[in-house]
Amino acid sequence: MPNQRIVGIDLGTTNSLVAYMEGDRPVVIPGEDGLNLVPSVVALDENGQIVVGNAARKYLIETPERGVYSVKRLMGRDVADIRDELKLFPFRLAEDLAPGEVLRIKLGDKTFTPPEISAFILRQLKRNAERYFAAPVTQAVITVPAYFNDAQRQATKDAGRIAGLEVLRLVNEPTAASLAYGLDQKQSETVAVYDLGGGTFDISILKLHEGIFEVIATNGDTQLGGDDIDNLLIAIALDDIQGDLAIDVRRNSEIVQTVRKAVIEAKIALSANDQTTLDVELPGGKRYQRVISRQQFEQLIQPVIDRTVGPVKQALKDAGLKPKDINEAVLVGGSTRIPRVRVLVEELFERKLHSDLNPDEVVALGAAVQADILAGGSEATKEMLLLDVMPLSLGIESLGGGVVKIIHRNSTIPASANEHFTTGVEGQTNVAIHVVQGERELAKDCRSLARFDLKGIPPMPAGLPRIEVKFLIDANGILHVSARELRSGKVSEIEVQPSYGLTDEQVENMILESFDYAEEDFRQRQVIEARNEAETMLTALEKGRNNPGWQQLSPRERSTIDKQEAGLRAVMKEDDYQAIRSAIDALNQGTMRLAELMMDSAVSSALKGKDMATADVGEGPASPHPIAQAEINSRD
Amino acid sequence: MKETQSKTAESQGILVVTPHKAGKTNCWSCGDMRAAQFCQQCGKVQPPAPVDYFAFFGLPYKLNVETPKLEREFYELSRHLHPDINAIKSEREQQWALEQSSHLNDAYRTLKDPIARTEYLLRLQGVQLEEQSKTATEEARRTGKIKKQVVPPGLLEEVFELNMQMEEARMNKKMGEPDRTLERQLQDARKHMEAKHDALMQELGAAWNEWDALVDRAGRGENVLEEDRLAARDKMVDILNRRNYLRNLLRDIDEVLES
CATH class of the missing domain: 3.30.420.40 (ATPase, nucleotide binding domain)
Structure with missing residues (x-):
């Protein structure tokens, strides 16, 4: 597209x-x-x-x-x-x-x-x-x-x-x-x-x-980040309040959140002012206030920003x-x-x-x-x-828990590395590989990224298979792994199953569930918008009835409009936005001539000495014809 | 020396590379014949071909590399091969772009660094660099032995002395009684090792020139003796091993001084 x-x-x-x-x-x-x-x-x-x-x-x-x-x-x-x-x-x-x-x-x-x-x-x-x-x-x-x-x-x-x-x-x-x-x-x-x-x-x-x-x-x-600064201030305030109220305020999330809000306001104020007052209204009508100078604030946050x-x-x-x-x-x-x-x-x-x-x-x-x-x-x-670059080095766990780095940090991405593995036991058909991310020497100190098995290795004496594993970091900084056994010539692609994170199936389910939310959201939004539109339309019609143009309509035209209006008022109470929209469209059609007549009368009053700006054409079913609001309708 | 004893360098191909980028094919999209990684005519990214890093950049197997030129070439190729440029292309082209640009980045990262470039070339020449070899590292870890580190002969005495000093400094630190005189001695030793390291890099530069001269001769169609190739190659292996030793030593001294 x-x-x-x-x-x-x-x-x-x-x-x-x-x-x-x-x-x-x-x-x-x-x-x-x-x-x-x-x-x-x-x-x-x-x-x-x-x-x-x-x-x-x-x-x-x-x-x-x-x-x-x-x-x-x-x-x-x-x-x-x-x-x-x-x-x-x-x-x-x-x-x-x-x-x-x-x-x-x-x-x-x-x-x-x-x-x-x-x-x-x-x-x-x-x-x-x-x-x-x-x-x-x-x-x-x-x-x-x-x-x-x-x-x-x-x-x-x-x-x-x-x-x-x-x-x-x-x-x-x-x-x-x-x-x-x-x-x-x-x-x-x-x-x-x-x-x-x-x-x-x-x-x-x-x-x-x-x-x-x-x-x-x-x-x-x-x-x-800023959260850590907030937490320092929150801790101080909560200690004060705790001493004052003699209750465990940390378990009271309402107080904690009220304090958090006040602390953020104080932090922001201190970027512009030399001092500010931390001001918290506590349940039971009590009030906690504490003046904080910028100097105190800066001392407090220094360890964080350092x-x-x-x-x-x-x-x-x-x-x-x-x-x-x-x-x-x-x-x-x-x-x-x-x-x-x-x-x-x-x-x-x-x-x-x-x-x-x-x-x-x-x-x-x-x-x-x-x-x-x-x-x-x-x-x-x-x-x-x-x-862009890879922020952290990528490595594989070696025997004894060490890390062999295969793609170093700050390498431009996409980046790749090929590594060769073999078996340690005769007839071994699986090799386990542990991929880690981080700068530390030992695998246990790095972030475990994935453990995966190279499966289906043809049985051979130990050390004979030659398994080439390709690690590829894409432009998003995300790892892809594929592997093949070279000695037997059989190419086997291997999917890396992350040891953390959601499985594809879980994500699919969440997408489906989110559709439920989305459908509901979408429907509700449409109903509300259609109702709003109908309201505007009806107000405009009310004004139109007081316009000289109304009298110029034939009785049949007037009764059609009346019927259409009643129809709209009836469907507006329901939750069916499509019905509301059809009723709006019908009324829109029915009032077309009324709008033209109103436009004419506005123009003629302009000729009588008024100009367009003061002519009453801005509101009501005058020109431009009412309700031409742009709206998404992705369902069509 | 008899001609039969010294062979001509194992197929001149080891030294010579075709002057244009390796792997030129017809563009899969427009059929233009000047397509390597991407098509000169229509700009489309091409399926990746398995070429080494030198060939990817269309470079001869020489060690003196003009890095500003390499950088320009890298940027130019990035403008055609990067996944961002191919983000709205077909899935197949996106996959090729991913593979081509990762190869480009790997090649550039290796060739722009003098040491990595030398090690890469030596590996292409069939050398297993002891220090670099992961099997050696893993073997050492498994057996709990210290990895074999050949002390360069000229350094033997000095290193012995230095190791004693470092051990002493570590002990002092542990006891919480740092010895300022000893630290100064270590600082001096560090400077000395640094100077040796610099000298070694000079030596490496000279070895590069020797190697490159062989490549040039092969390029002109002259015979290059296998023993000359091996000699030039092994000289670089020796320099790199000594350099690695020095670097580890410098790292150890820094550790002692910093801790």
């Missing part, structure tokens, strides 16, 4: 955005509320309906057991990985989780996996885009932290599929930001992107040269560069609004910062640029090409 629009999506820890390349500029597509940012909050309302974004925020405070935020922290991880997060975040896990199983989060009386929850957010963005284009959107580029591992990337791709989006590319967030930055940058230069978001930190160093954006090194921490220094230095070292070799330092992510963070980055790169870009939007805008490149490129992007 040549006219398919590919959107760019920033699926953030705190906020998510969808953007699109309009001509030669990327623009963010606002939601129905007119806002660009969709908070990454999902709630299940009392009627079992999913609510996303700003509308879901109130649930976090009123009925916290129905809402969830920062779900990105759980993508591609299992229970053992998130033990520490659970102390800080009010994630309510399903009780019956088996070890190694994909997490499930409770929302009200239901449970959802992190990819499903992310899919709800994606679906909201998809809807926003469809509303904007008045056309279906099925393909997207989604950004991920550069330091996301294979499991986290796979989980993000799954989320896209569940939301009904074909994910054409996963792009690393700092790299996406550089695309938005580099759109207007014509000279060759070396750029560092420092991306401190709500939950993740990335540093990427890129070479920009004649439209090629070549990532030289990347580093980061997928569990470091955790970004190691990755920055490592990235520079890997790139073989000194701070003075960096031409520009670009800031991305909401947490880079904190003045202390800016000072730190200035110190690290020994220069003033580039901050013309809105740090909340630049990643989504870059994703839109990448979407445009994938779609074949436009005038603005036809010379642009992104060469």
Whole structure:
């Protein structure tokens, strides 16, 4: 489909955005509320309906057991990985989780996996885009932290599929930001992107040269961001309140969420002011107040932001560069609004910062640029090409639990490696291979990526089979493995079954389930919109009855309109949007002549000395003919 | 020396590569005959052919490589082969693009790095680099033995002394009594080893020139003696082994000094 629009999506820890390349500029597509940012909050309302974004925020405070935020922290991880997060975040896990199983989060009386929850957010963005284009959107580029591992990337791709989006590319967030930055940058230069978001930190160093954006090194921490700053402040406030109220406030999620909201407001205020008051209204009419100075705040958060220094230095070292070799330092992510963070980055790169870009939007805008490149490129992007790297080394476990690295970190992707394996026992037909990701020497300290068996090896004396395994990292940073036995000449393709994550079958089921939600959503939306339209139509008709034009209609014409009006009022009460639409269309037809007459009378009154601007043609079934609203109807 | 004792370099093909990119075929799409990785005429990506990294870039098997030129070529090929450029093509073309561009990236990564390039060429020449060999590493892990490390003869005494010092420094650190004098000695030793490492890289450069001269002679159709090829090859193997030894030594000193 040549006219398919590919959107760019920033699926953030705190906020998510969808953007699109309009001509030669990327623009963010606002939601129905007119806002660009969709908070990454999902709630299940009392009627079992999913609510996303700003509308879901109130649930976090009123009925916290129905809402969830920062779900990105759980993508591609299992229970053992998130033990520490659970102390800080009010994630309510399903009780019956088996070890190694994909997490499930409770929302009200239901449970959802992190990819499903992310899919709800994606679906909201998809809807926003469809509303904007008045056309279906099925393909997207989604950004991920550069330091996301294979499991986290796979989980993000799954989320896209569940939301009904074909994910054409996963792009690393700092790299996406550089695309938005580099759109207007014509000279060759070396750029560092420092991306401190709500939950993740990335540093990427890129070479920009004649439209090629070549990532030289990347580093980061997928569990470091503004959330960690919030948690420090929350801990202090909760300690204070606990002493005051003498109850276990940490178990009271309502208080925790109220404090969290106040803390975030205070944090934001401290980026502009020298001091602020943390102000929390507690249940029972009590009030907690505490003045925080910027100095205190900066002291408090220093250990958190200092955790970004190691990755920055490592990235520079890997790139073989000194701070003075960096031409520009670009800031991305909401947490880079904190003045202390800016000072730190200035110190690290020994220069003033580039901050013309809105740090909340630049990643989504870059994703839109990448979407445009994938779609074949436009005038603005036809010379642009992104060469990204693998953030973590890929290795295989050797005898004795060591790791043999086969693709090193910062290798340009796609990348591949061929390895040879053999058997250790006579007649052995299976060989087990354990693939890990990470920089540590021992397999147990790395992230286990997949264990798989090479099966169907022809029985031969030990050491004779020659099994060639090809590891291929695609442009999304996701691993594909294939294997063949060379000695016997029999080519056997082997599917890698990840030791984490959802199986294809699970994803398929989730897609089917999501259709149920989607059908329901779609139907309800159509009914509401049709009713609104009918209301407008009826109001207009009321005005038309008072217009001189009404008297010029024949009695038959008037009675037809009356009947059509009654018909519309009757079907409006029902939930059948198609019936409502037919009734609207009928009434529309019936009032056509009335509209013409009203137009005539407006023109003649204009000739009598009024001008068009004051003539009463703006409202009512005057011209332009009522109800010509553009609306999606992808069912047709 | 009798002609029968010294063979002509095992098929000149080991040294000579065809001047144009290997694996030229007719474009599957438009039939143009100038298609290698992609078609010169219609730009379409072609099915991957199994060629080595030098052949992929149409380079002779020489070790002096103009890296700026290599980089330009890499960018140019990326513009045709990268999956992003082929994102909305047929599934088959997307798969070829994935394979072609991963091969391109692997080749560029190897050839732009002087050491990786030398090791790769030596491997093409049938050398199993002891230090690099995974079998050796695994064997060492399994048996719990330290991997065989041949101390370069000229360093024997110095290394013995250095190992004693490092051991002492480690002990001191463990006891929490760092010895500043000893640390300074290690710093000096480190500088000395670094200088040796630099000298070795010079030596490698000279060995490259020797090798490249053989390739040039073969390219002109002159006879290259097998023993000359082996001599040039083994000289590089020796330099790389010594370099690896030095590098490990430097790493160990850094570990002691940093911890």
